[in-house]
Amino acid sequence: MSDRPRPPRPSSVPPTSSRTPTQGGRRGRLSGKRIALGVTGSIAAYKAAILARLLVKDGAEVQVVLTRAAREFVGAATFAGITGNPVLDDMFDDNLGGEVHVELAQDSDLIVVMPTTADALARFAQGRAADVLSAALLCATSPVLLVPAMHPRMWSHPATKRNVATLTGDGRAHFVGPTSGEVASGESGVGRMAEPEAVHSAILAQLSQDALAGKHVVVTAGPTVEDLDPVRFVSNRSTGKMGFALAERAAQRGAHVTLISGPVELPTPYGVHRVDVRSAVAMRGAVWQAVGPDLSHADALIMCAAVGDYRPAETHSSKLKRGDSGLSLELVQNPDIISEVGAARQGKRPVLVAFAVETATPEQIVENARGKLKKKCVDLVVANHAKDSFGKSDNLATLVGPVDDLPLPQMPKLELADRILDWVLARLSSTATSETPRTG
Numbered sequence: 001m002s003d004r005p006r007p008p009r010p011s012s013v014p015p016t017s018s019r020t021p022t023q024g025g026r027r028g029r030l031s032g033k034r035i036a037l038g039v040t041g042s043i044a045a046y047k048a049a050i051l052a053r054l055l056v057k058d059g060a061e062v063q064v065v066l067t068r069a070a071r072e073f074v075g076a077a078t079f080a081g082i083t084g085n086p087v088l089d090d091m092f093d094d095n096l097g098g099e100v101h102v103e104l105a106q107d108s109d110l111i112v113v114m115p116t117t118a119d120a121l122a123r124f125a126q127g128r129a130a131d132v133l134s135a136a137l138l139c140a141t142s143p144v145l146l147v148p149a150m151h152p153r154m155w156s157h158p159a160t161k162r163n164v165a166t167l168t169g170d171g172r173a174h175f176v177g178p179t180s181g182e183v184a185s186g187e188s189g190v191g192r193m194a195e196p197e198a199v200h201s202a203i204l205a206q207l208s209q210d211a212l213a214g215k216h217v218v219v220t221a222g223p224t225v226e227d228l229d230p231v232r233f234v235s236n237r238s239t240g241k242m243g244f245a246l247a248e249r250a251a252q253r254g255a256h257v258t259l260i261s262g263p264v265e266l267p268t269p270y271g272v273h274r275v276d277v278r279s280a281v282a283m284r285g286a287v288w289q290a291v292g293p294d295l296s297h298a299d300a301l302i303m304c305a306a307v308g309d310y311r312p313a314e315t316h317s318s319k320l321k322r323g324d325s326g327l328s329l330e331l332v333q334n335p336d337i338i339s340e341v342g343a344a345r346q347g348k349r350p351v352l353v354a355f356a357v358e359t360a361t362p363e364q365i366v367e368n369a370r371g372k373l374k375k376k377c378v379d380l381v382v383a384n385h386a387k388d389s390f391g392k393s394d395n396l397a398t399l400v401g402p403v404d405d406l407p408l409p410q411m412p413k414l415e416l417a418d419r420i421l422d423w424v425l426a427r428l429s430s431t432a433t434s435e436t437p438r439t440g
């Protein structure tokens, strides 16, 4: 797709030279990618402008096509301003010359239609070609992402279901959403359009050229919760942000991601398979299920969860009553999940990453992490201080590897996730050539 030689931009598709200097040439994960953004007539059309902004910020060249109905909801000037490219009219215009639909399809690495109304879906499913967007989809060779938005009764109508089945069966379109929630009428149900951030993630996953593409990455996140009785438990302050950032970035980079999470208040990142657990023992079961008994189902296991080291020896089925004196709790040790996997590993896969959250001095934290690297038989330990990590959006960490340590500056958790995934990737490639990646 993106490797094919790019034909010169045809005369009927606006030239990139019309882009303003501030909008053109941004560097980002979508640098060099050309994305056609079709917008059809729905009240949700204004959210397409947010998607356009996210794509441009990420370096993409965005060409917007507004259908006639979309123009009733949003203005072309908004999209032209955001993308720096004149907006294409959806009706065939003899004055433009050339075959604008063919050129648009040929010139795009991906076509996304957001929102896709029920009517647009029907047109695409039937292979209609009376407007530029429908005709462009008919000649598309690049991936097509459709982002439906409609009333739940329209989405669940047999006609719409048939159209979705036709498009999916033809293998020519992927769907992002719809999700469940409130729609424009104020009613709730499945039909609400996926949010621009989720569509952005789906586009990143589609266009990912990353070597992580197709790899199975298992990530654990959040705390574990050990019940003492129906109302009390033993747990910790982990919010799950770091693990969810790892899952989000791995999925955006094209990996198949299984995210095993303790109880947290975070939405599932787009494209991630999430398994919710509560206790350490349940997390252990889910991890073994994901990596497989012989560890052959996963390319990497990143144990980011703050697994409780202890659980109450007994879980009471009814609430413990207050007595006249103090109460001693007997705690028993939980299984050390990553150590079990490390001990069972024969070869070099899956790549194993542990986290070490401590409250010691920076030197002691790194020293302890080195100890954990050996004791738990893992490839990398991400060492950090509890005060720098729990509940924060940034993190300050040192990557402790078998060869050397890499102290990283404070950075957003999404960026740290990328640095950890880069290390995992280097390790995966080096196992093919039997070299250990340097941490830096």
Ligand code: C5P
Pocket (backbone or CB within 6 Å): 280, 303, 304, 305, 306, 307, 308, 309, 334, 335, 336, 337, 338, 339, 353, 354, 355, 356, 357, 372
């Ligand atoms: O020994 P410590 O609890 O500091 O080790 C932290 C690392 O070990 C984390 O990666 C955590 O997910 C993992 N761990 C585990 N099972 C436990 C405790 C911790 O896999 N019972």
